[in-house]
Amino acid sequence: MSTEKTMHIVQRGLGKRYRQEKIFKLMGLSAILFSLAFLVFLFSSIFLNGYKAFYQTAVSIDIFFDPAVLEVKDPASANYNGLIKESLRNAFPEVKKRKQKKNLYGLVSTSASFHLRDMVLADPGLVGQTKTIWLLADDDVDMLMKSYIDRDLPQADRRMNDLEISWVDKLIAEGRVTSRFNIGFFTNGDSREPESAGIMGAAMGSMYMLAITLALAFPIGIGAAIYLEEFAVKNRLTDIIEVNINNLAAVPSIVFGLLGLAVFLNFFELPRSAPLVGGLVLFLMTLPTIIITGRVALQSVPPSIREAALGIGASKMQAVFHHVLPLAMPGMLTGTIIGMARALGESAPLLMIGMVAFIVDIPTGITDPATALPVQIYLWADSPERAFVERTSAAIMVLLTFLILMNGTAVYLRSKFERRW
Template identity: 70%
Template sequence: MKPPLSAHGSRTIDIVNRGLKRRYRAERRFKIYGIAAISLSLAFLVLLFSTITGNGYSAFLQTEIKLDVHFDPTQFEGRLVADANYPAIVKAALRGLFPEVSGRQELRSLYGLPSSSADFKVRDMVLKNRNLIGQVKPIWVLADDDVDMLVKGHVDRRLPENQRRLKDNQLAWIDRFSEQGRLRRAFNVNFFTKGDSREPESAGILGALMGSFYALVITLMLSFPIGVAAAVYLEEFAPKNRWTDIIEVNINNLAAVPSIVFGLLGLAVFLNFFGLPRSAPLVGGLVLTLMTLPTIIIASRASLKSVPPSIREAALGIGASRNQMVFHHVLPLALPGMMTGTIIGMAQALGETAPLLMIGMVAFIVDIPGGFTDPATALPVQIYLWADSPERAFTERTSAGIMVLLAFLISMNALAVVLRRRFEKRW
């Protein structure tokens, strides 16, 4: 028996086969488009990370100069130890290495090779051990940022003298330092132990890290219990009427509001109305709490919805009250998802800059904050400040700060994935 013919004389099986071939071709094209999109995304991601790493890894190393420092007793006569003329002591060590240098201009160029922080390092050493007075000690001090950039290969020595920051005589002195073994690159401890500074070689991120830490502590202490409580009420206890519908719509809308709007709200309410201290982690935490709450509420409600109705029915069936059903059975099962949403919300808050700029956390803060009301900045804001600085060394530290921020964000998101896989129950 022959296959039936269509109205145009074609066999039905041929029509079906042609249709299948078209669908298979479409599926193959769609697969190719998907692979191409993923490959392109990965290529841009690799380019981003390689650019940041290539620009920032060298910030974790810092050039140092070895000086033979004579703690001249005459510089301490008639003065407190803390008020001695430490700049003169450092300058004398430099003149001792280059006795042929004379003239005010040449001496000024010579004195500019070490960082200005060398004076403070010598001072701290004497304050810790006053027996150093009268002795000669070799000390490694930070080099100026221009010297550091030269050693790291960011300065073209072939350029004419008027087109680079280091003069010819300074290049010659740096070469002599290198020949005498007085130049080295060491791990940049200051980057992780110091606050911000006008000098790139002395700038660190500890102040910004502590500011972010205090702000996130406030955010976590407020946003998690309030967000979970709001989600439990809306999902388990609130009546379904027009008012709860309005609340739900507003929560969803708040999750999409630009973060700078929350900064304006914090400026108007927390600073201008309540008079809270400006540029403080306390205010930053309050603003980030407002911004994070919608995310936590939405994630918590989704986690509560994922608990099967049979759990609720079984708890009520054995005589549990509604409160006992929610807090003894439903909430513990939904808690892993809530924690995951909270961590993602905290990671979002860690990377925010715009709302913190509006409440004054863009200020130049040198001291490490010691509490929630001390003036502070945050890590994203610190990166923003460094990116606005013209020195090449600050560009290096900008990329290094981004690397540290990305490390924290990746860690927090990885923790969210681990918690979800560890505690999530599949029904």
């Protein structure tokens, strides 16, 4: 074959080669754009649904702190609800019918009486005075203000009737309605009333659980990885252990929940719904992931570093802890944080150990009943009130913020501690 002919054949094939390359590049680019589009869609739908939950409607009412009601033996158990009702009746003297009065009382959140109680307990001097006080509005009023209740619908098809809407309009006209930052969403526990429901309880529950998971999974996982990778003899037994660790990592998380139910609750009789048990279950779930990523990180340390240390008479332990482990640490930390992020987002195993309960109190320890952020989202998503829809999205935003922060930390740690050799 002459050189000319070879060149000719090569030239003929070139077009096809470049075309294939171009098609491949386009396919890769479109795959990325496609997934980005989904991500944007997901985030924007969550954000649009949820951002209004960070603002909450309040109404101002002139409250007369009636000494006849408040001067009782125990001011904490006085009839504060009665005060609010009295004030509302005074604000709308035209309302006379029993049913309409009931609707009128519904304009203000039932949690408002606790707000008044706290005020009086903090400052007993209020008794006998009349004050204009901003009270949390009921979730229906809040929904009306956020235009989730359509005024054009026939009266029977909406949550608020014409009369109630006219009261709200009157309050608006008097400048007695405002929208303010929803601090309660971040400081309250769960509630049946959407306007006073918050994520603090769930966040604390998640935090206690993650603390237990991290405290157990990190040392045990890293220790197991080091032992298996650097010290254990390679034989049939360690092969079986390795296969089983890989299998455990693939076990559906709800199975770990069943295990927790059988072992921690039924056998060891640990408290139900407690972050302690949740943390133990998530620890079992995360452990295989941490062991596997830890071993990969150790494997990626070049053997020449081990040889160098051993060659000048370091013991195996010294070689591992002085030289191999520092180099493997960034990878191990990344694996641990990603495992933790997975544990934070896990809800299925927690359902099995009773962390799905409705819990109002904010947990103050690892044995208090608690729930977790993803379970809280699940509970709110299940609630019928319109106001819980935006709270669900808002809670998802909070959870995603935590996850992004954790993954960001993983990236930061990796780049900070990464050493080249």
